Amino acid sequence: MTALFPPLSINHSEMLNTDDGHSLYVETSGNPNGIPVLCLHGGPGAGMSDDYRRLFNPHLYFIIGMDQRGSGRSTPFASLENNTTAHLLADIRMLRKHLNIEQWVLFGGSWGATLALLAAIDDPVSVKAMVLRGIFLAREQDRYWFLSKEGGAAQIFTEHYQKFIEPVGEHDDVQALCEAYYQAMTCNDEVHKMAAVRAWCGWEERISRLQHPHGDPLEHDNVHRAISLALMECHYLKHHCFVSENAIINHIDKIKHIPGTIIQGRYDIVCKMEAAHTLSEHWPNSRLLIVPDAGHSASEPSIAEALVKANEAMAAFLQESSI
Template sequence: MQLFPAISPYKTEMFDVSDGHQLYLEQTGNPDGIPILFLHGGPGAGISATYRQFFDPEHYRIIGFDQRGCGKSLPFGSLEHNTSQLLVQDVLAIQSHLKIGKWVLFGGSWGSTLALLVAIEQPQNIIGLILRGIFLAREEDYSWYLDKKGGAAQLFPEFYNEFLKPIKSQLTGQSIADAYYDIFTSNNEVRKMAAIKAWFLWEARISRLHIQINEEQLIPDVHRAISLALLECHYIKHQCFIPENHILNNTVKIKDLPINIIHGRYDTVCKVESAYSLHQALDNSKLSIIPEAGHSAGEKNTTKALCRATRDMLKFCKEQS
């Protein structure tokens, strides 16, 4: 089961939210279909055209947007007024703006975190969730991704050493996120761009189980690399602006929602334990651990599982109607 055919949006707009931010918002597929919101990862990755192909355009009203500070949203790269709480409020504002009563949330990586935060905030407005590459924003999740003794560093020590090079002189008494943040918010543009490249490359190198592309192609879009590095560091430095274990402590609020959890067995960015722990906390959830897959949604078996999940959600919606 491969991706659905490529399709262009039937409507695009810039949507004003709070604090001077404008979000790029687009809709694709069937305007009268089941509303489904795509929540991109990062934070800071933005949307790309391929996300629309996870959904049957004849039956879904596909909604996507660039979160604050990335993609086509403005101001680009802004860290001010950029928190999880504000992103949740943006999602709710989009729902109100589009006059949607209930919708499906589809999110991967950081998008899974945001989807869970939105669902916990307003479960009554959610039909169901499709989540990939679960990130629960706990201290152990940050450590897995960034720390020397974390899983990613242990599996990819040579790439991790490259990741540390821009900040080696600053690590005494500082966390990795703090050291990078100091560079990202400095006025030294040369040093800043080198750090952005190193941060982006670290994630790109460990995101797939099999990387068969030239390393020079890992950063095809400098614009995207800038926003992803800046915003990802910003959110990790501030523990994603949520209390420790916030999501697992609030799963009771979403226990009745149908939730399809998909996670690569060899995901090095977000550890598979996160998906398992979330599933254990939600009796109404389904967990698919995908063999021979890492973190990326673009890996063959993960793509198949995601397309299958959107078809299953359609069947559920028809049965409920």
């Protein structure tokens, strides 16, 4: 991870209250007079990582991070009540007004990229540019690829898929699998619940990198993060991410003028290459960069390096455009 900038302290943090029972953890860092960039984490439910700030030049960017509803340091933790895509989009609009920002860059990977695209479609005037990684378009085919026993991920990582379905059994239908996992992760049997959480997170972790730093991908995992990640992902995927089928591509005209960089690992098994290619074909002001020796995770050195370079290039482009 030598491509990253040095560790960066936050300038300010606060809890931002919604009007429906949630309190969102928000932090800012970098240059308050720099280019505002909102960093949207993945999952849903992953919360902000420790290193996300290091992807940006702190002299050029005013870096904004927010733990989405039920995630990270936001409260109530792992709450599914009033937790839909529409709620998250409302939170993004509220945060921008709270910080008195007219326009910002949207940055996100995986679900964070999905949410960034939907936020731009929801409020295109507020978006200067986007830098996105690991494209998930929230279509039925994307759910199928990730969760079905006949999907691409299961066909490549067959032995890991068998471990994935152990707590709930085999299901022919993706919706039935999501329902079974949802019941397991919301039941009163803590042992069964945690087995489901570990299996769900283990599946995603095992297929997200080309190489793992240790044998068991959950050996050193944060249990707090695993609970919100597994439960929130299941909740959103069970409800088709609370968006209509092919919503992003069907509304891409709203953001076709916004400049964007799309970064995709060649061997991304969580979010298939076709999604990134389809997005780039329908978004004329975007540029697709394929990282040849990487999978899905932003913690892979080649992905991290590509993100740092993309953020540097976007800052230069925006500064030049404003002259």
